[in-house]
Structure formats: C-alpha cells, structure tokens
Amino acid sequence: MEQTYGEVNQLGGVFVNGRPLPNAIRLRIVELAQLGIRPCDISRQLRVSHGCVSKILARYNETGSILPGAIGGSKPRVTTPNVVKHIRDYKQGDPGIFAWEIRDRLLADGVCDKYNVPSVSSISRILRNKIGNLSQPNQYENTKQPPPQPTLSYNHIYQYPYSNAMSPTGAKMVNSPTVASHVGIPRAWPSAHSVSNILGIRAFMDPGSIAGTEAPSYQPKIEDWSSVNRATFSTAHGVNGIDKPSIDPDIKYPQPASSLSAVSSFVPACAYSPSNQYGVYNGPAGSYMTPGHHWQSQGVSLSHPGSGMTMHGGEIHSSMAFKHPEREGDRKPPSPLSKHQHGALSNVHGLTIPASSS
C-alpha cells in the first residue's frame, strides 16, 4: 500500500499538495464555523491555511457541501453524433452557413443548450474534419463511434467517473452513460454531499477515529465515508446513483476506519472520488488538530432551521446547520440534485446509521 507523506504548512498542519483535506477536517471547519468560531481561529486551531478555511466555508455556503470537487477527468464531449448530424444538416441545407450561425441554430432548435453547445471553433472543426466532404454525408455515422449520447448540459452528462464503473469485485467496468443515467447523479456533486449527509457518521467525527490512533493504515477505505453520504440519498430518491465502487483500488488516502460497511453494502457509494479522500498523510488526521482540543461533543444541535431534522442520537454531536433552501437557488451551475436534496435530506434525517454505534 502506497504511503503518502504530507507536507507541513506554516501553521504546522500536515497536508498533501494537490489533495483535498480529509473530510473530517473539512467537516470540522464547517462545524466550528457554525459554532461561531472565526475563520482565523479555525485556521489556527485546525492548522489549515486561512485561505483554505475561507474556501471551504465559501463552498459550503454556496453549495451546502463540505466535500471537494471531483478531481480529474475531462469534460464530456459536446460534439455528439446527434450534434454533428444537425451540423451536417445545417451545412447541407445552407452550404454558406457560418459556424456561428450553426451554433445559433443548434441553440434555437434545442439540439443543444447554452451549457453544451459547441463553440464556433468546434463547429468549424467539425465542418472541416467530419463534414468537409459532403459527398459522404454519412461519413461520421459510418465510422466507429460511441453510442449516441444525450445532449445534456455539462452537469447532466458529466457523470461521475465512478458511476457504476466498478464491478462488485472491483474490476473496472464500462462507464456507460446509459447505466449511469438511471442510477447516477451528475458530477455536479456538491449538492449531493451536504454536511447533513455526512453527519451521522460518528466514526468520522470521532476524534479517535480521525486521529487515527489505532492502526497506522486503515482497512476500511474511503468508500465507507462516501457510501455514508450516499446512504442518505440513495434511499431517499433514486437518482443519486453516483455510485462509487464498493471496492476501490485506490487506497492511497484511506479514510479512517468505520463500521459502515453494512451501510455501504446495500447503498451505492457516493459519487465522490475515493482518491480525493484520505484520512492520513502517512499519519493520523489528528495531526491537523491542535493537541488537546476537544473535538468531541460540542453538544450543540445545529439542525437546519425549519428542516425539522434531528440528527440521530447524541453520538452525532456535531449536527450542522443546514443550508436554507432558498440558498440552494443560488447555486451555479444549477445542480439537478440540489433541487431535491433538501427534501431528500428531510427523508433521511431520521435515518439510523448503524455505524454510529461503533
């Protein structure tokens, strides 16, 4: 197992360049902020740069999620066969048509929306490379090509790379848009990972757990964390299939142990990339924390106002204040899931997570 050695920032905190902070730390940042702790104090206390604290809090305020974005990957192609076909049709109908006109028509005809309409340069390239020879109108279709893709906006089609991408045995599977469409949620993950989803997993908030006081390497991997997030959603509405494999080969940054396997066993893992998570930098996450700080039990209920939500049990000490629904409307780009998240949350707030007993 690969060990990752972190660096030490000016505050003495350990971090891994290019890698997100552990969820536990991220959650703690938000949690402390909810408790009225100033960002500068949070920064010092957790030994995380204030810029990072600011960033995480800003993200949380905007998206309701503490989780980092999906790292890596590429944008989905906008020049789907359908789009190319329309472009060709336009060109055939009017050989003198300009690329920008084609672009406008794609929008006007509803072939594309503003999020996935190809750029003028892309259209030009298509015209040049794929439709240049109009004597072979079916040139594109006749070539080897991927299955037709829905012309959805970026967030719609940017399925999380792990969506059903793994077999139960961990073998990588084809990331089929078709498969992802019915169980997957858009890669616009933030709304799918609000703090409320994470709360309830005491194991991750447990100082003992996140401090990694037990084993130097954690057997349970980040899927556990992720699947817990997912757990609150997938059972609530069936569109969240950002399924992370239950078994993921990437254990570079394992999350602290938890006994959530029971949850993850029947709940698809979340969309969150496992490799974005780590609980240790070759060391305990507790290294982030000011020694002696009492992480446990703030004893403050921060349930979302008006949500009617109650965090399960006293073990989940750090119930977060959930975002007001009206703030969800501010998100950009619009996350399909976000529109449903609060309702979903309310459905799962009472969910008893077995792992909390760990």
Next chain:
DNA sequence: TACGTTACGGTTGAT
C-alpha cells in the same frame, strides 16, 4: 488582525 482573492505547484482522470 481578519479575510477574500489569486498565483502556484501539485494530483487526478478522461481522452
């Protein structure tokens, strides 16, 4: 002193 912003160097995953 607090904090928002951004350049930078890094990781990741799709192509």
Next chain:
DNA sequence: GAATCAACCGTAACG
C-alpha cells in the same frame, strides 16, 4: 502505456 488536457486541490502571499 505515455502524453495531453482540464478539472480540482491547499498553501502562501498579497491587498
């Protein structure tokens, strides 16, 4: 399988 690209990350520094 390597290279490229574009997304993301947190830190550090600036204002």
